[in-house]
Amino acid sequence: METRAFQAETAELLNLVVNSIYSHKEIFLRELISNASDALDKLRFKALTESSILAEDSELRIKIDLNKEKGTLKISDNGIGMSKEEVIDNLGTIAKSGTKQFFQKMAESKDGDVDLIGQFGVGFYSAFMVADKVVVETKSPFAEKGVKWVCDGKNAYEIEETDREKRGTEITLYLKKDEDDKENSFLHEYKIRSLISKYSDYVRYPIMMDVEVEIPEEKDDEGKVIKEASKTTETKTLNSMKPLWQKSKNEVTEEEYKEFYKQEFKAWDEPLDIIHTKAEGTFEYTALIYIPSRAPFEFYSSNYERGLKLYSKQVFIMDKCADLIPEYLGFVKGLVDSSDFSLNISREILQHDRQLKTIAKNIEKKVLDSLKYMLKNDREKYEKFWAEFGKAIKAGVYSDFAMNKEKLEDLLLFESSKENKLTTLAEYVERMPETQKEIYYAAGKNRKKIENMPQMEQLREKDIEVLYFYDRIDEFASMSLREYHEKPLKSIASDELDITPEEEKKEVKEKKEKLETENKSLFDSIKEVLKGKIDNVRVSERLKKSPVCIVSGHEGLTLNMEQVLNEAGQNMMGAKAERILELNPDHKIFEVVKKLHDDENSKAKFKDYCDILYGQAMILEGLPLDNPTEFAEKISNLMSAE
Numbered sequence: 001m002e003t004r005a006f007q008a009e010t011a012e013l014l015n016l017v018v019n020s021i022y023s024h025k026e027i028f029l030r031e032l033i034s035n036a037s038d039a040l041d042k043l044r045f046k047a048l049t050e051s052s053i054l055a056e057d058s059e060l061r062i063k064i065d066l067n068k069e070k071g072t073l074k075i076s077d078n079g080i081g082m083s084k085e086e087v088i089d090n091l092g093t094i095a096k097s098g099t100k101q102f103f104q105k106m107a108e109s110k111d112g113d114v115d116l117i118g119q120f121g122v123g124f125y126s127a128f129m130v131a132d133k134v135v136v137e138t139k140s141p142f143a144e145k146g147v148k149w150v151c152d153g154k155n156a157y158e159i160e161e162t163d164r165e166k167r168g169t170e171i172t173l174y175l176k177k178d179e180d181d182k183e184n185s186f187l188h189e190y191k192i193r194s195l196i197s198k199y200s201d202y203v204r205y206p207i208m209m210d211v212e213v214e215i216p217e218e219k220d221d222e223g224k225v226i227k228e229a230s231k232t233t234e235t236k237t238l239n240s241m242k243p244l245w246q247k248s249k250n251e252v253t254e255e256e257y258k259e260f261y262k263q264e265f266k267a268w269d270e271p272l273d274i275i276h277t278k279a280e281g282t283f284e285y286t287a288l289i290y291i292p293s294r295a296p297f298e299f300y301s302s303n304y305e306r307g308l309k310l311y312s313k314q315v316f317i318m319d320k321c322a323d324l325i326p327e328y329l330g331f332v333k334g335l336v337d338s339s340d341f342s343l344n345i346s347r348e349i350l351q352h353d354r355q356l357k358t359i360a361k362n363i364e365k366k367v368l369d370s371l372k373y374m375l376k377n378d379r380e381k382y383e384k385f386w387a388e389f390g391k392a393i394k395a396g397v398y399s400d401f402a403m404n405k406e407k408l409e410d411l412l413l414f415e416s417s418k419e420n421k422l423t424t425l426a427e428y429v430e431r432m433p434e435t436q437k438e439i440y441y442a443a444g445k446n447r448k449k450i451e452n453m454p455q456m457e458q459l460r461e462k463d464i465e466v467l468y469f470y471d472r473i474d475e476f477a478s479m480s481l482r483e484y485h486e487k488p489l490k491s492i493a494s495d496e497l498d499i500t501p502e503e504e505k506k507e508v509k510e511k512k513e514k515l516e517t518e519n520k521s522l523f524d525s526i527k528e529v530l531k532g533k534i535d536n537v538r539v540s541e542r543l544k545k546s547p548v549c550i551v552s553g554h555e556g557l558t559l560n561m562e563q564v565l566n567e568a569g570q571n572m573m574g575a576k577a578e579r580i581l582e583l584n585p586d587h588k589i590f591e592v593v594k595k596l597h598d599d600e601n602s603k604a605k606f607k608d609y610c611d612i613l614y615g616q617a618m619i620l621e622g623l624p625l626d627n628p629t630e631f632a633e634k635i636s637n638l639m640s641a642e
């Protein structure tokens with residue numbers, strides 16, 4: 001026998017499982033049964049194309065054997081089994097995301113929140129919560145030899161090849177002494193029965209156990225006992241095997257739905273909503289869909305694989321059928337069972353399957369309906385959803401607005417200047433005064449930053465509500481939306497805002513034109529000094545207190561978007577926003593700069609002032625300066641001048 005050390009991370013997890021978990025130990029059974037069921041699914045799927053691997057052993061099942069004398073509990077299956085490499089890979093390392101995720105959560109929780117395990121399950125290793133030795137004997141139908149794996153839950157395991165011929169896996173737990181002594185020991189038949197009905201009733205394969213049955217005494221016609229009562233053992237199936245999704249809604253309790261969610265989808269959160277639907281007619285299918293309350297692990301990374309499970313007549317076909325759910329709803333978990341799919345359908349064929357597309361469309365609609373309902377009837381819950389998945393919905397608007405605008409625009413939530421809470425676009429529009437024609441937004445890192453933007457001054461003064469965009473994706477999504485119910489969405493940092501009342505427009509325009517003509521040479525000089533940094537200089541209508549601000553041209557990128565693209569390394573083409581420097585003609589500085597400009601002897605000073613004004617505008621916009629050192633130097637010089 002060969003001894004191998006566990007990888008450090010695995011050893012650490014084992015140590016945790018063995019030494020610090022006292023509650024919910026019973027879930028080890030559900031974990032091992034779920035693994036056995038997975039192994040049977042895999043075998044059944046392989047057998048679709050290679051029926052020979054079933055050989056004579058074609059009744060797929062899980063079996064539990066209790067041995068009170070030896071203190072062992074054995075779980076065996078005739079599933080796919082494992083080769084030696086697979087045993088090393090699967091049982092010697094923490095490769096599975098579920099386990100890794102658990103481990104992370106466990107490390108995060110300060111006092112080793114033992115309840116986590118109930119929510120999570122840690123897969124195979126949970127066996128060590130109740131056993132001080134675990135032996136795995138297994139054989140894959142594709143491997144020559146069987147394998148035996150022995151481990152006492154410490155830092156190493158032993159492994160050897162065997163002559164096992166039976167396909168499948170047999171896991172023997174040597175129960176810890178305190179476990180097997182207990183009243184409530186896992187060696188009691190009734191305990192196992194109750195655990196199976198609690199956690200594993202809907203497993204699609206029979207879970208069998210030899211149980212003791214009483215044979216009643218036999219009497220003859222006169223009532224004389226001719227045969228004493230006796231006991232015998234019979235092999236019984238402990239689970240109903242009816243898949244949960246095949247039951248009708250009123251047959252399933254909330255608890256059962258939730259338990260199923262955790263098991264079937266290796267989830268650890270509570271679902272926010274559950275959609276169980278059956279379609280009859282042209283296409284027949286059943287779908288059971290869960291909207292999670294927490295983002296799945298890696299959800300916001302490119303490694304994340306979305307998809308629903310696909311079954312045909314209760315036979316598992318595929319784990320992550322991506323075509324069943326649009327990308328922006330990738331966080332949704334669930335399954336579809338349709339009798340209309342052939343069992344050995346390939347991924348390629350599925351992609352073009354009209355029926356699959358129809359089902360996908362219906363599911364998308366159901367999920368969106370459920371979200372809309374939630375938004376309307378349980379705002380608090382919806383906001384929880386939004387905090388977790390809002391980004392995904394916004395990405396949906398951005399990625400395919402032609403398809404998704406209508407569907408998603410009413411699901412969006414933003415903070416706004418009105419109140420410190422979230423608002424829908426509909427609510428915003430509802431509050432708009434008659435005269436307001438556009439929906440305004442400001443993009444920035446947080447509330448405070450946005451409220452300090454000079455561009456906010458005018459809107460605040462006019463008491464116009466502004467939506468606050470904190471997410472990088474927000475502005476891109478709003479660019480895709482363009483408008484909501486014919487009201488254009490506009491950045492307060494963009495060129496022209498249509499907020500001057502009709503009757504004042506003419507006056508304001510004339511004043512502006514007059515100032516711009518009068519100061520043409522000043523503006524030209526500023527433009528010259530800031531060449532390459534700005535594209536235009538203008539008199540500002542929007543500034544009240546601040547001397548300057550930078551705004552973007554009304555077409556194309558805004559400065560904020562340019563920044564986001566640069567930071568994400570996605571600005572390959574070096575796309576640039578049009579930069580317009582706006583000056584506040586009513587500010588003292590305007591006069592100062594004008595004077596400097598008119599004075600032949602102040603050329604250098606004028607240049608410095610232009611640079612400082614530009615720097616200020618950039619800082620107020622939350623944008624990085626091209627040369628902070630130079631900027632600081634110029635300010636210092638100014639301060640040290642008398």
Ligand code: ADP
Pocket residue numbers: 031035036039077079080081082090091096097098099122123124125168169266
């Ligand atoms: P998960 O079930 O999330 O993949 P587990 O820790 O429960 O993680 O199991 C780890 C891996 O060990 C499984 O993915 C599977 O490859 C393998 N495995 C566990 N039990 C069995 C079994 N009874 N038959 C075949 N493979 C198994």
Ligand code: MG
Pocket residue numbers: 031034035123124
């Ligand atoms: Mg598992």
